[in-house]
Amino acid sequence: MASKTAAVEVDAGGRAVRVSSPDRVIFPASELGGDVTKLEVVEYYVAVADGIVRALRDRPVSLERWPKGVLPGMKLTARDATHGRGPQGDAFYQKRLMRGMPEWAKSVRVHFPSGRRADQLCPDHVAAVAWAAQMGAITFHPWPVRSIDVDRPDELRIDLDPHGTTSFVDAVRVGGAVKELLDEVGIVGFPKTSGKNGVHVYIRIEPKWTFTDVRHAAIALGRELERRTDGVTTAWWKEERGDNIFVDVNQNCRDRTIASAYSLRPKEGGPVSTPVTWDELADLDDPNEFTLRTVPARLESVGDAHYAIDDVHHSLEPLLDWWRRDLDNGLTDMPYPPEYPKMPGEPKRVQPSRNRSDTSGNIV
Structure with a gap:
């Protein structure tokens, strides 16, 4: 039996984050590049600290965890950790705080459409992001609210x-x-x-x-x-x-969220959800040019296209x-x-092919 690779420590903005199994392959080699290891995932998030923290700061965050790696045949289960049943399947959404959260990491309580409540990670430092990545988080899904008021989106x-x-x-x-x-x-x-x-x-x-x-x-x-x-x-x-x-x-x-700016996505090559200017977007025809291995250099050379988003x-x-x-x-x-439960003013929630009347509310 092969021996496990010793854990290493990564400096994440002045805080040490321990990375176990650093050589575990998270993204297998593809035409976009060679194997990407767990250590490289953590180091990527440290390298884009300014951008990822700007995207997540003081927001409740659901984590898309792929602890075994994004390997062929693996699936993301629709179940999450909001029901207290623990993870199911190869990958899952983590909507409650994970065990072992560092004492310096922050959290905030949110409530879901079901009426359930949970405490979620609320990053204010890149070390919290690096720690979540060490725990298998590939993609960060922030709510559109800040911790000061989780019921009023900004x-x-x-x-x-x-x-x-x-x-x-x-x-x-x-x-x-x-x-x-x-x-x-x-x-x-x-x-x-x-x-x-x-x-x-x-x-x-x-x-x-x-x-x-x-x-x-x-x-x-x-x-x-x-x-x-x-x-x-x-x-x-x-x-x-x-x-x-x-x-x-x-x-x-x-509780409907989108992958944050600078989040990795679970596809081969480690693609990144990348901020661009409007001019850049107009000329872009291949989003795969933005990956774990290209975005840190881009951020360093041209800066964050979302730099002024909070102005x-x-x-x-x-x-x-x-x-x-x-x-x-x-x-x-x-x-x-x-x-969701039936909401005020909502039309009948039924597929049009199963309903004779037009209930969609869309333009006709």
Whole structure:
């Protein structure tokens, strides 16, 4: 039997983080590069400290853990650790604090749509990120709130997800249309690659509205984008999306999260969800150029494209005006995710093919 590799210590912003099994392969070799070890994953997060901490600071964070590595055939279970049953499967979402959390790491209590409550990691230092990576966390999923008020989001998230035959290039095109809409109402958006095939746009907002308000604003923006741009849909039901870029407005619901800026994604080569400028996005055709091995040098040479994201917090009123206008014109709310209880104003939550009436609330 081969002997286990001795643990090593990594300096994470002045704090020592112990890394066990440092030679464990997390991302096997691919055409994007050689094997990526557990130690390299931890060192990556230390190398992008400024960017990852900016993305996670003082936010409750759910962890996507792949403790055995992102190996062929492994699957991410839909179950998570919110029910006290512990991890299930090869990879899972960790929504409760892990055992052995260092005393210097911070946490915050949140509650879920089910009514359950949990304490979650709330990073304020890169050492907390490095420790989570040592525990098998590949991707960090922050809530759009700060620990000071976990019920008032300070961020609206636009998730552009290719569906059907559409691709990353189509998401880039629609991202440009998002910028035009935001410019029209005086809102600054910050784009990034999803680390897969999509595009995300983040908007800092004043922390004065509820999750429901923010979701309504996202629906209004998505519908306006759908009106003005070819190849866009807000249809919640997959059977209605067709070959379009899907605007996932439900990513703004409570406990629905998106991979943070500078998070690794569980795909071969260790791709990274990477902040870009609008000009860079317009010229980008391959998100795989951003990986664990290329992003640290990029951050050092050109800086963080989200550096100024916290400089201005916008009002939601221009988007909520669109929401109220749409209600006046006969549109309704849209279905919530399946784990939600029936929500006020929500149409019947049933697939259109199983229901004779039109309950989607989408534009027709």
